[in-house]
Structures are given as C-alpha cells and as structure tokens.
Amino acid sequence: MKIVITGSLGNISKPLSIALIKKGHSVTIISSNPAKQQEIEQSGAKAAIGSLSDTMFVNTAFSGAEAVYCMIPFDFSIADQDAHMKQILGNYVQAIRQNGIKKAIFLTGWAAEIAGHGLNAVQKELEGVAISELRPSIFYTNFYQMMDMMRGKGTMGLVMGLRAYGIRALFGRRGLLIGNYGADDRIVLVAPEDIAAAAAEEFDTPVSGLKVRYVGSDDLTCNEAAAIFGSAIGKPWMKWIRISDKQMLQGYKMAGLPEGLASDLVKMQAAIHDGTILAQYDRHRPVLGKVKLTDFVKEFAKKYI
Template sequence: MKIIVTGSLGNISKPLTELLVTQGHSVTVISSNSKKQAAIKKLGATPAIGSISDVAFLTNTFRSADAVYAMIPLSFTEPELGDYLRRMAQNYADALIEAGTKRIVLMSGWAADLVRGENVEDVFEGLDASITIMRPASFYTNFYQSMDLIKGKGFIGKFLTLRHSGLWALLTGKTGLLMGNYGGDDRIVFVSPKDIASAVAEELLLRPEKTTIRYIGSEEMTCNEAAKVIGTAVGKPWLKWVLLSDKEMLQGLKMAKVPEKLAGTLVEMQAVMHSGKTLESFHRSQPKMGKVKLADFAKEFAEAYYKSN
C-alpha cells in the first residue's frame, strides 16, 4: 500500500513509519522541516516537505495514496486554538476530497468530544471515504516536559509547554512548566506513543464502511500512582502529582500572558480530565489496552533524566 504519514518524525509518526516500512508499505512522511529529509530517508520512507496549511501541497502529496494518517500539531501561539484546529482540519478535508483519498485515519484526543472548540471531527463528516478517528489517552511522553520540575521540586504537575520565547512566566524557576487542574488521586488512562502507532498501523489496513472511533490506552492508574512509578525510576519514590484548582490554573495562564480565550480552553481541557468524564467515555468503548506499561516507559525516562544532569 501507498500510505501518507503526517506529523514528521514525532512521537507517534516515527514509530508508525518504522512499522509500516517493516510491513513492506510505500510510506511518504510529511514534514515542514527540510532538515528531517535525511532521517526520513534513513527509515526507508520518502520525505514530502511542506506545510499542512498549504492545501495544494497536501492535495498533490495525497494523490494516488491508498491511505492517509492525518494529525494536527497543537499550537499554543494561536490565540484561538479551536479556530486553528478547525482551519487545519478543513485543509485536510479539502485536500482529501480533491485527491480522492478513500481511507483516512484521523488523530484526535480522548477529550475531544467534551471540550468546546477542540473537536474538529465533524469537519470530516460527509467525505466519500472510510474514516477512523483515533482518541488516545494521556501520553507517557508528556512526563519528559516535567523533568526539570521533578528535579527541582520533587512533585509533578500536569503541564503545558509553550515553545514560544517570552510566552511563559517561569513559574518553577527553571523551565516553562505549569501545574494543571487535574492530578492527585484522579484516575487517568495513560498511553505509549508506540501503542498508538501500532493501533494506527492496524487501522490503516482496514476499510470500515462507516466512520468509527477507536480509543487507545496502555495503562490506567491514579496520577499519584503514576508519579510514584516515575519517581521510583529516578530515585524519588515519594514523588507526588500536585493538583491545582481551575481558578489557580487560569491565574497561572494569565500570569504567563496566554491569550484569554486560549487560557480558558486549556483550563476546560484539563477540567474534564479531573471530572472523570474522559475516563467514562474510555470505559464505554471497552478498548483493548496496549502492551507498553508505564514501568517500561519509566526506564526510558530515567535514562534521559540522568543524562540531562
């Protein structure tokens, strides 16, 4: 099969590309970074350098493809996150229609249907194609963004990293991290990007007659239980995951000069995690859990943790 993978060589797209190439598929990887070309070729894939904001580029890349994996990278520099997500989703939809692509696997989020403005799945309704919407839980790899906080303070907060100079107030005194309004004893499903990649690879080969939704998770536990697993791996078994109130979260975002509407969306996104609604949706779907457990990931995290000292 000829398969298009978006997301460059990110946490999901890289292992997905490796898996698809191993299976013998012809894989093209879309990246906005021309410096990624050599790494993409090394994986046995073909690089397509361009932006997902360019519908003509997407259309030309999608032509003759048997299937497309479509994801939208989050942008925290956009004042209207929902508008940005919808624009990028519409770009994909327009290109897929023009190219005549018949199989689409769309990356979404497990809280997408619960947060106003975040859900763009409806943009793809009506396409003459077989569509699967992937709703992964909370990524293990998010813990990397909290590494300096763990080192300096000995506790974890759910964090949002804004990779834009000057945007964040350095609330921890070390990096642009902010604790969030879920954590503590909230029960959460965590997921390995490797398990997501495996699930996406499975779906790309299928052709369901109607739009389907697939939730993806690797392990369920409380935030504090997760903190203990990570903490134990780095010699801090007492590690705790600190929970902020919605008000404290919103105040912190405002201090960081995050645009008001974006700040409200970010607070709402985490509030539904704290409410347990995302967990209810996940359980209703009864998904099969992935193979990679948090203890497995913690070994990788510990290696990176000690290397960064």
C-alpha cells in the same frame, strides 16, 4: 498501498512509518522541516516538504495516495488554536475529497468531544471514506515537560502564577506534580508507540463510515503514577497535588500560554477530574497497549539525571 503520513518523524509518525514500510506499503512522509528530508528518505519513505496550512501543498502531497494518516500539530505561537486546527482539518478534508482517497486515519484525543474536535461533522463531508478516529489519552512524553517540577524547581511562569494565589510551599526538595486534576483522580496514560501500533492496525482493518477508537497503555490514579515516577528518580514520596481551575489558569497564563489555549487546557483537564472524559473512554474501553508506565520511566529516568 500508497499511504501519506503527516507528523514528520515525530513520536508517533516515525514508528508508524517504519511499521508500514516493513509491511510493504509505499509511504510518503510530510514534514515542514527541509532538514528532515534526508532522514525520511533513508528510512525508505518519500519526503514531501511543506506546510500543512498551505492548501495547495496538502492537495499535491495527497495526490496518488490510497490512504492517509492525519494529525494536527500544536502551534503555541498561535493564539487561536481552535481556528488553527479547523484550518488544518479543512485542508485535509479538501485534499482527501479532491484526490478520491478512500481511507483516512485521524489523530484527535480523548477530550475531542469536550474540545469540539470530534469528527462527526467531517464524516458528513467525507461520505464514502472509511474514517478511523484515534483518541489517545495522556501521552507519557508529556511528563518530560514536568521534569523541573519533579526536581522541585517548577517552571518559572507556573511558579509565579501559583504564588500569585498564595501557593508558596509546593516547590522544594520533595518534588511534586501539580495540576487541576491529581491526587486520587483516575487517569489513563499512553505510549506513542502504542498509538502508532493502533494506527498501523487501522490501515489493515475494514471500516464503514466513522470508527472511534480510544488508545491507552496504563490505567491508574495520579498518585500511583507519581509514585512510579518518584521511585524511578529517587523520590518515592512523590505526590500529585490537585489545585483549582482558577489557579491552573493563572499558572498557564503566567507561563506565557495564549489565554484561549490556556482556558481550553484547563477545561479539558477539569473534565478528567470530574470524570466526564473517563466516562466516554469507558464506553469505548480499549485493550491497553504493551508499554506500561513502569517501562516508560526507565527511559525518563535516564533523561532526568
């Protein structure tokens, strides 16, 4: 099968492409970075270099494909993330229709319905296309952005924002995780490799209309996760402190995030704390993937040092 993969050689797209090539599929990988072309071709795939915001490029890149994997990358330089995502999604839909593609795997997220990024509307525009919507939970790799916080340094903008609300003693030698969900809140975490494995399965699975598939690797509380990270980096006392939505929003804004994006992140994270997202996840409760948090922290600890 001829398959187009978006996401360049990212944490999901790279292992997905490798798995598909091993199965004998012909794979084209889209990347916006010309420097990635050689590595893509060395992997056994074809390279299509261009921007996903370029409608004509996406149409051309999808030409001849029988199936596609579509993800929408964040662009933190854009203030209106919702408009950005709708533009990229619109380009995908047009290219799928124009090229007569009959199978599409879309990557959204477990908060897709909360954020208004679900694919119900897309299904109407893609009648006759088998659509699998993958909704992964919280990526393990997100924790790399929290290393300084675990070290007790925080991130400068976040620290400034939190101190503006009188939270002065959270950062120190103890090391903490902080968010507007935390403590004994339940979370589901996921490894990119397990998302890639789920996507690879969907290419070989018959689908009628729209199929929603949640993807997770480990199910635990925030403090249980903090303890696992803490034990791996020599801070077994580590806790995950929950702060208010207002404090989290201020922290994000002081860290330089556009106000719209900051508000959306706080809203989605609040829906973890109040159980809204978990209720949706539990209705589709998936078989958990192979990579547990105790596996991931071994690699995390090597980079933390």
